[in-house]
Amino acid sequence: MGFRNPIHRINDSHAYNGVALEETDKAPIINQLEEQNPTRSLWTPFVLRRTSIGLFLVTFVACIITLAVLYVYSDRHHGLASTDESLHYLWTYGPTAFLTLVAALWGQVDFRTRQLMPWQIMLHGPATASNTVFLDYISSWEGYVLWSSLRKRHVPVALSVFGALLIKLLIVVSTGLFALRLVTVHNFHAEFLMLDKFGGGGFRQAVVDFGPFSTIYSIHKYGSDYPLGTTSQYAYQTFNTSSSNVTTNTTLIGEIDAFHSPFTCRVLLDNVTASLQWDDGIVTKTVQVDPDTRLKITDDDIKISTPDCEVSLPRWDNAWQALFTSCDGRKSIDSEYDPEVDEMMSSSRDRDSLLLHVVITADEDDQSDFQDTQFTAVYCDVDYSIVRANLTIDNPLDPVPMLDTSNSAKHPDRKLPDVTNFDILNALRMAVQNMTMEAIPSITMPPHWQRSSHFFTVMNSSVSQPQDSNWLDAYKIKRAAELSFPPLVAQIAKLYLLHSAEDSFTGVQINSENRLIMQDLSFSLMQGCLALLFLIGVGLFLVAPRQGCPKDPGSIGSMATILAASPEANKAFEGSGGQDLQTLKGKAASTLYRSGLSSAPSGMLQFRIEVEPEQTKMGTDGVEHKIEWWRPFSSSVVAQVLIFLGPIGLVIALEILFQQSERNHGIADIGSSAYIQYTWSYIPAVTMFAVALMYNLLDFGARVFQPYSLLRRRASTAATSILNPQLGKITAKCFYDSLRQLQPATAATSLAVMLAGLLPIAASGLYTMRNIPRLTPVDVRHLDSFDFMSYGGNDIPLSRPDLILNHNMSYPRWTYQDLAFPSFVLPENNTHEPQALNTVLNVSMAAVRAKANCTALNNDNINIISKEHGVHVNLTLPERCLRPVTTYKPYEALVDFNYSYFGRMLETQTQYPDECPTLTIISGHAQKDAVSTANVLLCSPYFESVETNLVLKVPSLDIDLSHPLITIEKTAKPIASSNDYSQVVPSDSFTFSYSQIQPHDPAYRTDYDGVLSTMAYGFHGTPPPDLVGEENLPHLQAAFQHVYGVAQAQRVSWQFRQETHTPSSSSTLSAITAVLHNPDRARLVQSGISTHLLAGLLTGMVLCAAVAFFAIDTRRTLPKNPCSIAGQASLLAGSEMLGENVIPPGCEWWSDRELRRRGVFGGWMFSMGWWKGGRFGIGIGHAEQEHQ
Incomplete structure (x- = not known):
């Protein structure tokens, strides 16, 4: 039969469903279909219908948009969300599982396109046999099909196969789409709570005590940190956040008010010598110091004149003077020695500058009429302002503040309505006058010295002078004043101008968080693949083979x-x-x-x-x-080796790597490269795809052979053989039908393919990056130990315990609270270990701790006798403690306060330390015409050692307070008591030399000594009512233990520390275990869940393959490929x-x-x-x- 035309022609009335109808000699083609009323139409698979392809297009566009939105959100918010690494399966399994489903559905599109392509070509034929009946796109692997279809210009097949390959690539790439990364997150609208604010109410009436100076002294003497809220030049507001999302990596930034009081000094006189004539007094003399400066000296006054300033001051010989002054020529006010100085200053509040004057006269024993006198004067302008500043607080758990005033010029400075420059200067005067003079090493004063201002003593504590210094160098005074007084004023402002407040405001909170981010490379590849898939979908929407055959x-x-x-x-x-x-x-x-x-x-x-x-x-x-019998590739020896030994080898490798990961807390360290993470994301997925490919080939061979193998073995019904197509079925449907028809081979291979489809999903969560601390044991070199037979001498009177407990001085190194630690260093051979920014040293060591060991004295032994102005407390101690001891007797000067909360610590005098207490603590409350009460503690202190776990910063070896110290109480054991060493309880006042704290706004009358004052009003003190009454005995014991423990820890560290190169038999030297802890060590960790899941899947696939090979015989079955x-x-x-x-x-x-x-x-x-x-x-x- 001949074709009229090699290509079908579609005529207006000779077409059916778009297919031309030809007339033939043997069976005439219908020319008028309408007359026959045909009801048949050619077949189009559901997945190739335009509706179905359209759904794929919608899916691809939705994925593109979703990924773009997520990427933009991730980029703007430094990640999609804060999450925990333990939840990583959600973002690794999820995208891969979704794309695996898409791949399964697209597989139907690809199969039907390949299947219908030769039929579509024949429909539009005639065409050669190689392009029609012999065209087999079904049994060939995707790469060959893509190449072949492109060579033959079979566009639909090329599109579908390319789409299938792209989706496989998408699955691989999706395993690295999301990653958990430690990123810096900025919250520019964080809610903060301002803890205080500046206010001048009551400042003029305040009595500034020695607290500001004590703080500055501890900084200069012991290297203590400035208290939170102050620097060397500023006092500033502090704030905190109510957010629970605060870690050691958190940083808070807020705009606050800062108090700044600079001292600007200028030299008026610099060691000017004048020869003064005496004649029943000083003969007035004027000295022209230089063209601009004149000095006039009278018997009573000294006047210094410059073009822009004239100052007048009382004349004293041999004096260091600090005077309140101004440049208007009025007499300056001696801040410390003038009679009725407070009244004078209250009426002369405009004298708000400080004049530091030194005058030294020659030896008065000189009988000559002329005496040389040296003059030095420095004029300091005192000012203050409230400026806006940015406060940065690193690690709110152990705050490290940093004040930035660089942008303060953008905001106008302001002053407090009720506070003048003079008020600041007067507060400085009170702080200087109330300081403890004995605290500071004095300098030698010249003979016949008449005046010595505390201001010079303060300057000497900050900028030490030689013992024989006479402060005649004006430029030294200028430098010392500008350095010494602003820090002291900042402390005054912190204590007296900052008042508690709770004001909300917004600031910036910076957190280093584990954030789920979208990785750039995976995102770009996926967007590219999805864009190509969309174009492929459009192509198939237009040219997919449809209506190529009747069914x-x-x-x-x-x-x-x-x-x-x-x-x-x-x-x-x-x-x-x-x-x-x-x-x-x-x-x-x-x-x-x-x-x-x-x-x-x-x-x-x-x-x-x-x-x-x-x-x-x-x-x-x-x-x-x-x-020549035909067998599929899956039946070859090579394929069988890969199908069986490949998964088994992977299971073994996975188990070995998992054990190594568990044993070493990861498989390997991870570098800082941004692309290294793709290796452990993509390689497992590609490997699992290779395994899945082999099992897909096995499944394909089984499906092809199933009906033919059945027909070859025996005669079968149509339902189980010729009407039972296996190819083209969705895998789950094939598995179900095979089970129902008792066809184990295809049931096994279908199950294996379903398991193989889960491999990339499971592999996507196989490896993760975790910050696993690097723990590196290190040897330390002891520097000292504690020897209670060695006495290091007394500390200075203004003791460290006082500064710590009453003035919030930070704990000196190698002490914390009631613990004293032996010191050590890291040897140089341990410094080669690379140290990250957050590296710390975990240490386990024995610390020395003092226990007060107090018990309550029975009330029967306490006798309180009311007197006219107070009470008399008489105690009866246990037997053999000699005599009753009168332990409390009010002083006449304190008569008005006798009826109040009272208390004292006494050292008990006894000859029997084994049986009698060493210290006695009294705390009571007395009220006239009412019942008085008192608690009495009898204490027999001792020292003990206790194993302590602590964390030190590296390399400073300071204690990291963001990690709490842990004392292992079961290891505590006594090491010294008053029975053993006389130095356990000192006979001097070192340990208990405490300041008498006077609360600014006392709620109770008290009559306390330094110890009880510290217990009640020191930092972390216990209010007086909680120290009285039998029910409050535990509070009293705890309060004294705290004070005593802190004091003795400082004493042990100061007096009983002995270098280790000369240890004695009584020294305490214990082993120190130290481990460097690097928390930011990135390790590649293998997931146990994914490992076991993959092992289970691979094992199940091998078992399925064994069933399939056993159940179906491909030998001598087919002479050719029937696809x-x-x-x-x-x-x-x-x-x-x-x-x-x-x-x-x-x-x-x-x-x-x-x-x-x-x-x-x-x-x-x-x-x-x-x-x-x-x-x-x-x-x-x-x-x-x-x-x-």
Whole structure:
């Protein structure tokens, strides 16, 4: 039969469903379809319909938009969310699982496109045999199909295969899409709470005590830190955050008010010498110091004149003076020695500058009429302002503040309404006058010294002078004043101008958080892949093969019905069942094939395959020849080795790596490269895809062979063989059908493929990066130990315990609270270890701690006698403690306060220390005409050692307070008591030399000594009412233990520390365990869940493969690959099953389900083998297994 045109022509009235209808000589093509009222249409798979492709397009666009939105959000917010590494399966498994589902659905698009491509070509034929009946895109792997389809310009196949490869790439890339990374997050609208604010109310009436100076002294003497809220130049507001999201890596930044009081000094006189004449007094003398400066000296006054300033001051010989002054010529006010100085200053508040004056007169024993006198004067302007500043607080758990005033010029300075410059100067005067003079090493004063201002003593404490200094160098005074007084004023402002407040404001909170971020490379690759997939989807929307054949041609029965309606094709392939495809392709090289619709003699619309030129049968089955049996790649030795040994090897490797990860807290350290994370994300996914590929090949082979193997072994019904297509089914459906039909091979391979589909999902969470501390044991070198037989001498009177407990001095190094630690250093050979910014040293060591060991004295032994102005407390101590001791007796000067809360600590005098207490603590309350009460503690102190775990900063070895110290109480053991060493309880006042704290606004009257004052009003003190009454004995004991423990820890550190190179037999030297702790060590960690999941999946796949190989035999089953039209037709052509008695006309339009419903092939048994005449193929009945 000849074709009128090699390409179908579609005429206006000669088309059906877009398919041209041709007239032939044997079966005339219908020209007027409308007259026949045709009801048949060619088949389009559901997944290739434009609606389905449109859904894919919507999915791809939705993914593109979603990823873009997430990426922008991640970029702007430094990640998508703060989360914990333990939840990483959510963001690793999720995207991979979704894309795996998309891949499964796209697999149907790809299969149907490959399947329908030769039918579509035949429909628009005629075309060569190699492009139609021999075209096999189904059994080839994707790479070859892509290359082949591009070479042949089969665009739909190229698009679908390329799409499948892109989705696989997407799955791999998605494993590295999200990552948990420690990033810096800025919250520019964080809610903060201001803890205080500046106010001048009551400042003029305040009595400034020695507290400010004590703080400055501790800084200069012991290197203590400035208290929070102050620097060397500023006092500032403090704030905190109510956020629970605060760690050691948190930084708070807020705009606050800062108090600044600079001292600007200028030299008026610099060691000017004047020879003064005496004649019953000083003869007035004027000295022209320089062209601009004149000095006038009278018997009572000294006047210094410059072009812009004139000062007048009382004259004293041999004096260091500090005077309140101004440049208007009025007499200056001596800040310390003038009679009624307070009254004078209250009426002269405009004298708000400080004049520091030194005058030294020659020895008065000199009998000459002239005496040389030296003058030095420095004029200091005192000012203050409230400025705006930025306060940065690193690690709010152990605050490290940093004040930045660089932008203060953008805001106008201001002053407090009720505070003048004079008020600041007067407060400085009170702080200086109330300081403890004995605290500061004095300098030698010249002979016949008349005046010595405390201001010079303060300057000497900050800028020490030689012992013989006489402060005549004006520039030294200028420098010392500018350095000494602003820090002291800052402390005054902190204590007296800052008042508690709770004001909300917004600031910046910076946290180093584990944030879920989108990684740039994965995002870019995924967006690119999705964009390409969208274009591919658009292409398939337009050119996907549709309506290429009347139904799904996948089953053997479907091909039989089409072949039964195509006598030319049946004849052409008759007898070719035993021949290989290459031979058949050679014979059909000059043959053209096409398909179309025609009208049967009955008027029924038929679909048939036509051949041109009409060809005699290609088969030679009747001729003796040897069959070359075909087997799929999955049946080869190489494939079987990969299928079985590959997963087993992976399971072993995974287990070895997992054990190493568990044992070493990770597999390896991770570098800082931004791209290194992709290696442990992509490589496992690619590896699992390779494994899945081998099992997909195994599954494909099993599905192809299943019906043919069944027909080869025995005669079977149509439902289980020729009407049971395996290819094209979704894997889950194939698994279900195989179980239902008892076909173990395809059931096993389908299950294996489903398990293989989970491999990339499980592999996506296999490796994660975790900050696992690097713990490096280090050796330390002891510097000292504690020896209670060695006495280091007394500390200075203003003791460190007083500064710590009453003035909030930070603990000196190697002490904390009631613990004293031996000191050590890290040897140089340990410094090679690389140290991250947050590296700390975990130390376990024995500390020395003092225990007060107090018990309450029975009330029967306490006698309180009321007197006119107070009470008299008489105690009766235990036997052998000599005599009753009068322990409290009010002083006359304190008579007005006798009836109040009272208390004192006494050292008990006794000759029997084994039986009698060493210290006695009294705390009581007395009220006239009311019952008085007192608690008395009898204390026998001792020292003990206790193992302590602490964290030190590196390299400073300061205690890191963001990690609490832990004392292991079960290790505590006494090491010294008053019975052993006389120095346990000192006979001097070092330990208990405490300041008498006077609260600014006392709520109770008190009559306390330094110890009780510290217990009540020191930092972390206990209010007086809580120290009185039997029910408060635990509070009293705890308060004294705190004070005593802190004091003795400082004493131990100061007096009993002995260098280790000369240890004595009584020294306490214990082993120190030290471990460097680097918390920011990034390690590659293998997930136990993913490891075990992968091991389970791979093991299950191997078992499935073993079942499949055992259940199906691919040997001597098929002579050729049956996935092409020719391969399948050659096994059916010439069979009696194609007769009308088996396949009625029109069956080519019926689906497999319809065929079963109508009973086509019903009642027949089918098998495959040799038939009469030597044909090899599928037929009705029982075929011969071997060629006869």
